[in-house]
Amino acid sequence: MPVPARTLDGTAAADAIYDSTAVAALEFTEQHGRAPLLATVLVGEDPSSQTYVRMKRSRCRRxxxxxxxxxxxxxxxxxxxxxxxxxxxxxxxxDGILLQHPVPSHVDERAAFEAIAPAKDVDGVTMASYAAMAFGEPGFHSCTPGGILRLLDVNGVDPAGMHAVVVGRSPILGKPVSALLLARDATVTTCHSRTKDLADHVARADLVVAAVGKPELVRGEWIKPGAVVVDAGYHPGGIGDVDQAGAAERASWLTPVPGGVGPMTIALLLEQTVAAARRHARAAV
Known part of the structure; x- marks a missing residue:
């Protein structure tokens, strides 16, 4: 009988990051007489975006x-x-700036992102941050891709030498996670809407990152036995981009939905906000 996949528990990993970030934020506050400050920018009244911003502000208080x-x-x-x-x-x-995605369709989102000073880009959305990720240089990671790499690290999953298949090429998830995996010595294939024979690409992967935004697009039977599967999708009803039931029968590790990638995103955002505050303080000396 196949062994069910082990869980890449994002909730537990995020809680550990919150604990260490709280310690770092307190140290900063005691040293500088003020707490690190994150500015959240919300355009419009999209209910989901409002919920996400409230959640992020609540975590800041935590x-x-x-x-x-x-x-x-x-x-x-x-x-x-x-x-x-x-x-x-x-x-x-x-210290840090977060522009909640998506903005209304008439707004040039890229232009808005590029108005964020790289030193305050704690969400890792500017081209400067992308270049730093691609070249393995110091900088802020896109929070969801950075959270994925951290989740692999805390569970002892080293992408070096793996054939990683990323399904999706969005500028805030698919492309940066591909860059981060390449910088960590994985061999990376990035698939997208024009990719032919997607199932064949997935079937050869040691590590699959599904970040395409389509419910259960990646089928369980596509997964190579023993592969690591990261499901970065979320859809109503707790459905991801991966057929979770099918993947659990073949993968060695699998992120749950919810409770996998999602919690790591906000945790990385706050950790990077404290890091930005420290850099600003050093630069002001």
Whole structure:
């Protein structure tokens, strides 16, 4: 009988990061007389985005990070949003900036992201951060991809030498996780909507990262026995991008949905906010 996949428990790993981040935030506050500060920017009234921002602000309070909410109407133009983010980038009281994704369709999201100063890009969304990830240089990781790598690390899964197949090429998930895995010496295949024979690519993978945004696109029978499977999707009803039941029968490790990748994203965001605050303090000396 096949052995069921072991669980890559993102909730437990995130809790450990929250604990260490709380210690670091307290040390910073005691040394500098203020807490690290994360500015969250929300454009419009999308209910899911509002929920995510409230969750992130709640987690900030949990670990001793201050947060500043910047809420803009859905009618905000690209120029107005860029100007507001530029103000935050120039504000010495702000350590990190999070622009909640997605923004309204009429806004140039890339232009808004690029208005974030790289030193405050704690969500890892700028081209400067992507370049740092691609070249293995110091910088802030995109939080979900960085969370995936951290989750592998805490469970002793080393991607070096693995054939990793990433399904999805979005600029905030698929592309950066491919870059991070390549920097960690994996051999990386990035699949997307134009990829032919997706099942064949997945079947050859030692490590599968599903980040395509389509419910259960990756079927359990595609998974190579013993492969590590990271499901970065989330859809109503607790469904991911992977056929969880089928994958659990073949994979060696599998992230649950929910409770796998999701918790790691906010944990990395807050850890990187404290790191940004420390860098700003050192630069000001």
């Amino acid at each position: 670990v001793g990070i201050d947060s500043r909410a910047v809420e803009l109407p859905a009618s905000t133009t690209t120029a107005e949003l860029v100007a507001r983010i530029t103000e935050l980038s120039q504000d010495p009281a702000v």
